[in-house]
Amino acid sequence: MTFSGPFAPAAGARIISLGDYQPGHVVTNDDLAAQVDTSDEWIRSRVGIISRRYAGPDETVADMAVEAGGKALAGSGLSPGDIDLVIVATCSTETPIPNASAAVAYRLGIVAPAAYDLNAACAGFCYALANAADSIRAGTARYVLVIGAEKMTAWIDPADRSTCIIFADGAGAAVVGPVADGEPSGIGPVVWGSAGDMADKIAIPNRNSYMYQEGQAVFRWATTAMHPIAAQACERAGVAVSDLSAFVPHQANLRIIEAIARRLGVPRERLADDIVHSGNTSSASVPLALSRLVGRGDLKAGSPALLLGFGAGMCYAAQVVTVP
Amino acid sequence: MTEQEILTGLGEIVEEIAGVPADEVTPGKSFVDDLDIDSLSMVEIAVAAQDKFGVEIPDDQLKDLATVQDVVNFVMKNAGSTA
Numbered sequence: 364m365t366f367s368g369p370f371a372p373a374a375g376a377r378i379i380s381l382g383d384y385q386p387g388h389v390v391t392n393d394d395l396a397a398q399v400d401t402s403d404e405w406i407r408s409r410v411g412i413i414s415r416r417y418a419g420p421d422e423t424v425a426d427m428a429v430e431a432g433g434k435a436l437a438g439s440g441l442s443p444g445d446i447d448l449v450i451v452a453t454c455s456t457e458t459p460i461p462n463a464s465a466a467v468a469y470r471l472g473i474v475a476p477a478a479y480d481l482n483a484a485c486a487g488f489c490y491a492l493a494n495a496a497d498s499i500r501a502g503t504a505r506y507v508l509v510i511g512a513e514k515m516t517a518w519i520d521p522a523d524r525s526t527c528i529i530f531a532d533g534a535g536a537a538v539v540g541p542v543a544d545g546e547p548s549g550i551g552p553v554v555w556g557s558a559g560d561m562a563d564k565i566a567i568p569n570r571n572s573y574m575y576q577e578g579q580a581v582f583r584w585a586t587t588a589m590h591p592i593a594a595q596a597c598e599r600a601g602v603a604v605s606d607l608s609a610f611v612p613h614q615a616n617l618r619i620i621e622a623i624a625r626r627l628g629v630p631r632e633r634l635a636d637d638i639v640h641s642g643n644t645s646s647a648s649v650p651l652a653l654s655r656l657v658g659r660g661d662l663k664a665g666s667p668a669l670l671l672g673f674g675a676g677m678c679y680a681a682q683v684v685t686v687p
Numbered sequence: 688m689t690e691q692e693i694l695t696g697l698g699e700i701v702e703e704i705a706g707v708p709a710d711e712v713t714p715g716k717s718f719v720d721d722l723d724i725d726s727l728s729m730v731e732i733a734v735a736a737q738d739k740f741g742v743e744i745p746d747d748q749l750k751d752l753a754t755v756q757d758v759v760n761f762v763m764k765n766a767g768s769t770a
Contacts, residue, residue, distance in 0.1 A: 409727060579746050583730050618727050 373541035375548025376496035381654035382434025385416040385533035399524035411617020415531035415642025428512035431534035439538040443472035447504035452487030452646040485674025487646030493553035510536040511646035520573035531642025535650025549685035551600030558677040565675035590626040596681035608666035614638035614648035700735040714756040
């Protein structure tokens with residue numbers, strides 16, 4: 364059996380363009396204080412969120428994925444027909460089948476791409492990005508649309524003040540393509556793994572349940588186990604932490620990511636803190652934060668940014684990417 | 688390790704994590720009521736104490752450590768207990 368194509372293997376992959384979408388419905392801390400026993404001050408100090416966005420009752424994960432994916436496509440200079448593979452990182456789709464990615468691809472006018480959903484919870488986008496880069500390098504795809512999309516609010520108990528203050532909805536997307544021969548890769552080697560011994564710490568036990576998490580245990584794990592992973596990703600990419608233009612971790616909780624950044628040696632001003640007005644959108648949070656930083660012109664094109672996803676599983680993944 | 692060494696070390700940890708000046712970290716003070724340190728910072732302090740003193744403070748024991756002296760006593764009692 365020979366092994367070739369459909370495309371020539373590429374020297375590496377890079378992010379070509381980004382897109383992001385969050386619903387227009389803003390929910391403030393005061394709104395939540397009216398429904399559960401909490402306060403604006405408590406939420407700001409414990410989680411760091413000031414406001415977050417909720418999807419409409421009929422708005423689906425696929426709807427949001429289409430919005431963000433469409434923007435990334437529009438900014439890529441490619442036509443939909445150029446996309447060979449669509450990956451939607453999500454853990455909150457409404458239906459077990461069909462997956463979101465095939466329908467999202469069809470709605471975006473992408474013609475018969477490979478399409479799969481990827482569930483690594485809050486690490487999903489970084490996992491999907493690694494897979495996209497690998498496919499491009501192997502030649503099984505040339506251009507990949509990677510989307511992180513979640514409707515977390517569909518799985519949260521509005522009366523549970525430990526979760527309802529944190530989670531929110533939205534999507535972020537990246538169009539990924541090959542680098543030219545001789546050009547350095549724009550997506551560094553992934554450092555990824557899992558801690559299945561902690562599988563019970565964050566869960567939605569069945570399709571009729573709400574999400575729960577053991578906040579303290581998750582906090583301790585995230586603030587101790589993640590900075591070595593992030594540091595390793597920098598090492599593998601040959602990038603010093605001090606050279607990063609941004610550290611874009613999953614926007615789990617401002618206290619968690621500030622602690623990780625501190626232990627990693629990243630100055631506070633280079634830490635993405637999109638959570639403040641976005642909430643925790645699980646696998647959408649990394650691409651949302653990155654897309655907004657780039658869209659605002661805050662990051663220099665060509666500079667290295669560190670992505671880190673971590674969450675339920677527990678699953679985690681980190682890689683350095685070149686800012687488009 | 689002497690009690691004073693632990694107290695001094697704990698003061699350094701609390702200053703770094705919670706921004707409370709080390710000389711305010713005195714034995715009788717309650718973390719929550721006197722030093723305004725919440726449970727999330729307590730987890731960070733416990734982790735830093737493990738790094739510094741080699742004593743693990745699990746979450747279920749952490750909740751019983753209300754004052755600075757409680758933590759000092761815990762460390763004194765368990766020092767050298769981790770392999």
